[in-house]
Amino acid sequence: MAFQILISDPLSEDGIYPLRQAEGFNIVMETKWTPEQLGEQIGEFDALLVRSQTQVTRAIIEKAENLKIIGRAGVGVDNIDLEAATERGIIVVNAPDGNTNSAAEHTMAMLMSMARKIPQAFHALRNKTWDRKSYVGVELKNKTLGVVGLGRIGAEVAARAKGQRMNVIAYDPFLTAEKAEKLGIDFGTVEEVLKAADFITVHTPLLKETRHLINEAAFSIMKDGVQIVNCARGGIIDENALYHAIKSKKVAGAALDVFEQEPMVDFRLLDLPEVVATPHLGASTIEAQESVAVDVSKDVISFLTSGTVRNSVNLPSVPKEIMAKIEPYFELSERLGIFLTDLADGTAEEVNIQYSGELANMEVGPLTRNTLKGLLKRHLGTHVNDVNAMYLANQKGIMVNESKSTTSRGFTNLITVEVKTAKGTRKAAGTLLNGQGARIVKVDDFIVDVVPKGHLLFIRHNDRPGVIGRVGTLLGTEDVNIATMQVGRSNEGGAAIMMLSIDKAAQQSSLEQLKNLAEIEEVTAINL
Ligand SMILES: NC(=O)c1ccc[n+]([C@@H]2O[C@H](COP(=O)([O-])OP(=O)(O)OC[C@H]3O[C@@H](n4cnc5c(N)ncnc54)[C@H](O)[C@@H]3O)[C@@H](O)[C@H]2O)c1
Numbered sequence: 030m031a032f033q034i035l036i037s038d039p040l041s042e043d044g045i046y047p048l049r050q051a052e053g054f055n056i057v058m059e060t061k062w063t064p065e066q067l068g069e070q071i072g073e074f075d076a077l078l079v080r081s082q083t084q085v086t087r088a089i090i091e092k093a094e095n096l097k098i099i100g101r102a103g104v105g106v107d108n109i110d111l112e113a114a115t116e117r118g119i120i121v122v123n124a125p126d127g128n129t130n131s132a133a134e135h136t137m138a139m140l141m142s143m144a145r146k147i148p149q150a151f152h153a154l155r156n157k158t159w160d161r162k163s164y165v166g167v168e169l170k171n172k173t174l175g176v177v178g179l180g181r182i183g184a185e186v187a188a189r190a191k192g193q194r195m196n197v198i199a200y201d202p203f204l205t206a207e208k209a210e211k212l213g214i215d216f217g218t219v220e221e222v223l224k225a226a227d228f229i230t231v232h233t234p235l236l237k238e239t240r241h242l243i244n245e246a247a248f249s250i251m252k253d254g255v256q257i258v259n260c261a262r263g264g265i266i267d268e269n270a271l272y273h274a275i276k277s278k279k280v281a282g283a284a285l286d287v288f289e290q291e292p293m294v295d296f297r298l299l300d301l302p303e304v305v306a307t308p309h310l311g312a313s314t315i316e317a318q319e320s321v322a323v324d325v326s327k328d329v330i331s332f333l334t335s336g337t338v339r340n341s342v343n344l345p346s347v348p349k350e351i352m353a354k355i356e357p358y359f360e361l362s363e364r365l366g367i368f369l370t371d372l373a374d375g376t377a378e379e380v381n382i383q384y385s386g387e388l389a390n391m392e393v394g395p396l397t398r399n400t401l402k403g404l405l406k407r408h409l410g411t412h413v414n415d416v417n418a419m420y421l422a423n424q425k426g427i428m429v430n431e432s433k434s435t436t437s438r439g440f441t442n443l444i445t446v447e448v449k450t451a452k453g454t455r456k457a458a459g460t461l462l463n464g465q466g467a468r469i470v471k472v473d474d475f476i477v478d479v480v481p482k483g484h485l486l487f488i489r490h491n492d493r494p495g496v497i498g499r500v501g502t503l504l505g506t507e508d509v510n511i512a513t514m515q516v517g518r519s520n521e522g523g524a525a526i527m528m529l530s531i532d533k534a535a536q537q538s539s540l541e542q543l544k545n546l547a548e549i550e551e552v553t554a555i556n557l
């Protein structure tokens with residue numbers, strides 16, 4: 030059956046070409062649905078592609094029963110409830126690079142339009158007024174541009190401003206002296222940037238921390254006559270504070286592409302002659318739209334067909350070459366998780382995962398997520414996946430610890446998982462044998478050699494003559510065929526184990542009978 034793809038904002042037709050020509054994808058383009066209609070229909074779709082207009086709220090996500098991926102054809106994901114998506118195991122991808130250039134060019138266009146009052150002068154001219162006095166501007170050359178947020182777009186804007194012979198000073202929590210030197214710019218704290226600048230441009234995402242970053246207090250420390258640009262997100266600048274700062278002549282100009290509410294409802298700022306504005310056009314070029322739509326289309330195809338993506342927002346991205354190295358361990362990790370869920374008595378409170386040998390030098394985050402997926406899915410169902418495994422573990426209060434060791438006790442690679450519950454600690458270790466696939470090589474402190482597949486029986490008993498025979502006879506009379514059997518013991522006459530793989534799941538009544546045999550301490554059925 031074909032994957033159902035919903036596109037709910039206008040996307041470039043050339044950009045979605047990869048999806049159109051891929052086999053097994055049915056595309057529905059509905060850019061005029063109300064939130065209610067979207068909520069009613071979303072349950073049928075495997076993927077949702079949006080720009081900034083569609084509000085992908087928790088209410089929508091809760092109705093998205095089949096949704097596996099949300100693709101944002103652009104950068105900002107503030108219109109998507111990421112927490113709700115992560116909780117439901119829906120991966121969110123964006124297109125972080127495709128519109129950088131367009132947004133930077135638009136910022137420069139807005140900066141220059143504002144400094145030279147081009148829209149205002151054009152408006153007057155269009156009204157047949159030849160007025161050369163009212164539209165005297167200021168030069169950019171030798172002025173200081175303050176850039177708040179020096180990511181992809183901020184850095185491109187800084188480079189262009191240098192081309193206009195401006196001095197640039199920037200603030201970004203990740204800006205290093207080395208990067209600033211390379212770009213030929215100064216850097217300082219956000220206060221230092223706001224104080225030093227003749228022009229200010231913001232390029233941060235809209236987050237809790239950046240909402241109203243530019244507020245009344247921020248305006249108060251700026252130079253008199255400062256001019257400010259927002260081509261990032263409405264809400265980074267407090268529009269009410271901006272209105273008053275312009276009215277009081279503190280701010281001489283504002284260029285706005287984005288607004289606290291979109292589509293715009295409060296047009297007060299536009300009544301001020303100091304303001305130039307566009308309706309969120311930063312990414313609206315043919316090139317950017319094609320590029321972002323191609324990027325998300327490709328990620329949607331690859332996620333739905335092979336489970337891999339390049340630009341995940343709610344799952345750490347792992348480079349392709351690293352992924353290729355760790356992918357063979359995915360199944361082993363997940364099966365160790367399932368194995369221990371069956372073996373451990375009670376709910377996991379702490380999970381300790383140790384990666385040894387060659388794994389100690391690898392990025393193991395995806396393996397940890399697979400182990401957690403295995404541990405959780407027996408109880409939480411199949412909706413547990415890579416995206417929400419860590420989130421769900423945290424939510425359930427399970428402490429997860431990862432450690433690495435270059436020594437691996439004779440194995441080239443070894444994954445040891447320890448699960449602590451209120452009733453005790455259980456442990457299993459597994460390895461990938463060259464050319465022979467996965468093996469569980471240790472259960473608690475006993476050495477075993479088990480293919481982690483199918484139906485297993487773990488039996489703990491006292492090492493006495495006849496126990497193994499009694500287990501074999503009982504299973505035989507219960508019509509349970511033993512495919513393989515491993516035995517191990519701590520010392521003669523001490524604690525011992527049997528690890529059996531059987532051809533079909535044993536009935537509960539057979540397990541009860543096994544438990545009642547003399548010298549048997551524990552019987553656990555494990556179904557992988
Ligand atoms: N107007 C448009 O059409 C348009 C187009 C593209 C992008 N955008 C918006 O532009 C913004 C930047 O996009 P980008 O691609 O450069 O993103 P980016 O992730 O490359 O850069 C954002 C930068 O902001 C920095 N940052 C975060 N919190 C900060 C804070 N409190 N103070 C200072 N810096 C902080 C980050 O460290 C990062 O370097 C986003 O909000 C995006 O949605 C708008």
Ligand SMILES: O=C(O)[C@H](O)COP(=O)(O)O
Nearest residue numbers: 080081082103104105312
């Ligand atoms: O964050 C972005 O990528 C821009 O704001 C573009 O938004 P848009 O796709 O709605 O034009």
